[in-house]
Amino acid sequence: MQEQNLGNRVKKLRNIQRISQEFLAEESGLSIRTIQRIEKGETAPNGDTCQKLAVALKVSPNELLEWTAVEDIDFLKKLNLSALTFIFFPILGILVPTLMWVSKKDKIKDIDRIAKEVINFEITWVILFFLIPLFIKPLLFSLIEPILNIINDGSYVNFGYDHWTDAKIIWILMYLANITFIMLNTFRIQDGKKLKYFPSIKFLKMVS
Known part of the structure; x- marks a missing residue:
């Protein structure tokens, strides 16, 4: 073909x-x-x-x-859904779509665009997965707590902050967000619509 x-x-x-x-x-x-x-x-x-x-x-x-490439919506959906392997281990959400992309590169229409958007999002997600709970959230909390204490007429407010409990909550929310984006964009691929992944740093550049 x-x-x-x-x-x-x-x-x-x-x-x-x-x-x-x-x-x-x-x-x-x-x-x-x-x-x-x-x-x-x-x-x-x-x-x-x-x-x-x-x-x-x-x-x-x-x-x-580009005329040698054939349309294969089912494969594009599978490539997108393959990012769900992040559930088992975060890095798999990057590796599995990458392997599927390389195996069919230049053979399926739109595979470069779909693969790069999925992989860019998953790389961004993995970075945030490790940075937000461990660094950004405690930092923000340390800045907010003194302000709230001042507002409370100088009385010290003990919020009973549990770093790891809070980190687990953030990780759960991030997992749910990732799954939601993947599922929604699978339907967008089926409908021929542009993918919407956010946040997404463009590690892999899109070529027009």
Whole structure:
């Protein structure tokens, strides 16, 4: 299927430019037989061959290759849902989607965009998972407590702060938020809508 999509794309671009297979073979440095086999979907050209074809057809390699990708909404949903493995161990929410992405990279439409958004969110989540309960929350509390004591006419207020109990509450809320985002965005993939993950630091850059 992938080979046929590329073959159709090459043939279409060649016809648009009104050039023969012989001319394309000469311009790309490939044999006529190779051009014929590609257009018939009998062979899958490697990266170097695709590069030569793109130059000869005056298009970018990405523009040529994106036509080899097929739509597979089910796989995209599975990739998104694979982030749920964070439930067993936080880092798995990054590793499993990454492995699925690499295994199908350039073969499925929109896989780069979906994978990068999921992975960016999970990386951000893991960082916050360890930083918020252990550092940010106690720091904020230490700043707020003196202010509340001043408001209370200088009388010391003992809030009975239990660091680890509070950390567990935050972790539970973060787990619920992560699960909620993953499930909601799975429905958005099904409906062909843009994903909404927040917060998300762009560790992996989106390419337009």
